[in-house]
Amino acid sequence: MLTTELNERLTRVGPGTPMGTLLRHYWYPVAATSELGPEPIQRRLLGEDIVLYRKGDEIGVIEAQCPHRRASMRYAIVEERGIRCGYHGWLYGMDGQCLEQPAEPASSTFKDRIKAVTYRAEELGGLIFVYMGKDPAPLLPRFDLFVWDNCLRDVGHALLPMNWLQVMENSVDPHHVEWLHGHYMNFVRGISGEQQAEVLMRKHEKIAFDVFDYGIIKRRVLEGMTEEDEDWKVGHPLVFPAMLRVGGGGHYQFQIRVPVDDTHTSHFWYDVYKPDGDYIVAPQESVPLFEVPIYDEKGDYLVDFVDGQDVMAWASQGEIADRSNEHLGKSDLGVIMLRRLFQEQLDQVEGGADPLGVVRDESINDCITLPQEKKKFGTGAGFRYEFLTMGQCRYSPIAQDVLKLFEEAEKSLAGGDAMHHDASV
Numbered sequence: 001m002l003t004t005e006l007n008e009r010l011t012r013v014g015p016g017t018p019m020g021t022l023l024r025h026y027w028y029p030v031a032a033t034s035e036l037g038p039e040p041i042q043r044r045l046l047g048e049d050i051v052l053y054r055k056g057d058e059i060g061v062i063e064a065q066c067p068h069r070r071a072s073m074r075y076a077i078v079e080e081r082g083i084r085c086g087y088h089g090w091l092y093g094m095d096g097q098c099l100e101q102p103a104e105p106a107s108s109t110f111k112d113r114i115k116a117v118t119y120r121a122e123e124l125g126g127l128i129f130v131y132m133g134k135d136p137a138p139l140l141p142r143f144d145l146f147v148w149d150n151c152l153r154d155v156g157h158a159l160l161p162m163n164w165l166q167v168m169e170n171s172v173d174p175h176h177v178e179w180l181h182g183h184y185m186n187f188v189r190g191i192s193g194e195q196q197a198e199v200l201m202r203k204h205e206k207i208a209f210d211v212f213d214y215g216i217i218k219r220r221v222l223e224g225m226t227e228e229d230e231d232w233k234v235g236h237p238l239v240f241p242a243m244l245r246v247g248g249g250g251h252y253q254f255q256i257r258v259p260v261d262d263t264h265t266s267h268f269w270y271d272v273y274k275p276d277g278d279y280i281v282a283p284q285e286s287v288p289l290f291e292v293p294i295y296d297e298k299g300d301y302l303v304d305f306v307d308g309q310d311v312m313a314w315a316s317q318g319e320i321a322d323r324s325n326e327h328l329g330k331s332d333l334g335v336i337m338l339r340r341l342f343q344e345q346l347d348q349v350e351g352g353a354d355p356l357g358v359v360r361d362e363s364i365n366d367c368i369t370l371p372q373e374k375k376k377f378g379t380g381a382g383f384r385y386e387f388l389t390m391g392q393c394r395y396s397p398i399a400q401d402v403l404k405l406f407e408e409a410e411k412s413l414a415g416g417d418a419m420h421h422d423a424s425v
Ligand code: FES
Pocket: 066, 067, 068, 069, 070, 071, 085, 086, 087, 088, 089, 090
């Protein structure tokens, strides 16, 4: 349980708030590379509306409302020298400096005193990332899944109606897997006579969490398994402050929880499909983006697949979960640890230091490798099959290509982690 004041401190993301200041030390994806063509696009990040535009090899980011009379820069003209508001033609350079005001007298120096707010953007792995913090900007971390070759990628997306922190708390809550994705899943699938998901029902005998350079590593021992299994020995990380690394059996995933504002989270499921061994995967021209449905035709949450169930749980906690009215037990160890870590990091930022995981050292940033078990839940392939056929991945335009990739890879690799078409392995 938290006081209302501490709940506010941990959840609010707007400019000038403590958490908003901490979160502005990191880069966030706001769009797929494929979404930004010749026309500007508008997004919301950390409670601020921004417009992105492409100018040659560079991406400009400018505040969404034109400083003149607040028309949207989404409807602007992209030019050689910058971006020109569509309403009265004020032109802004990439740094936000106003360069022209066509309707003002030719001798006017008014434009010299007008500067729009601008931010930085960089592309990596098929996504466009934005940094909204102070200079000098840290490096955009080149985490392994963004830079690997010899793999397929896709990106699922959904705009979710809740605060980002309850999404992150879920990433250090292993017990929910056997209930929400196991027993509850089987209840829901049982009603419609669908296949059960026994792979996800195994009881958690033991859980543990370790803080490391980029966040918290999560470990578990499931019923019938031991500390010798990868789920304990390797585990997988919550990447501080707003990402989860998960997957199994050649399916690797970042779940990136971008705080749009206090009550909305832009959720990216960044999937990488890379069979074990040296199986050659033909390069992709671009990384496809697809929307993940979260509601059925009646407006209820879709709860017959893992990702939909997670969304339901996060949303049903409320726009901002009321942590002054909760009852944490011993099994909430990870949630308690994450909140403590955020509090420590808030203090650190208030003391003028960088928070956890900010990367400023070029020499480590070619590829930052994060740990992830391969034989997840002792299977890997069964886990992957559940996600590819029943999870959000099935909505991907390359879903069939991915299934084919693993089938062919397994045929070519003797003794590999064989595909099980029965998810109850
Ligand atoms: S509102 Fe943009 S130029 Fe007038």
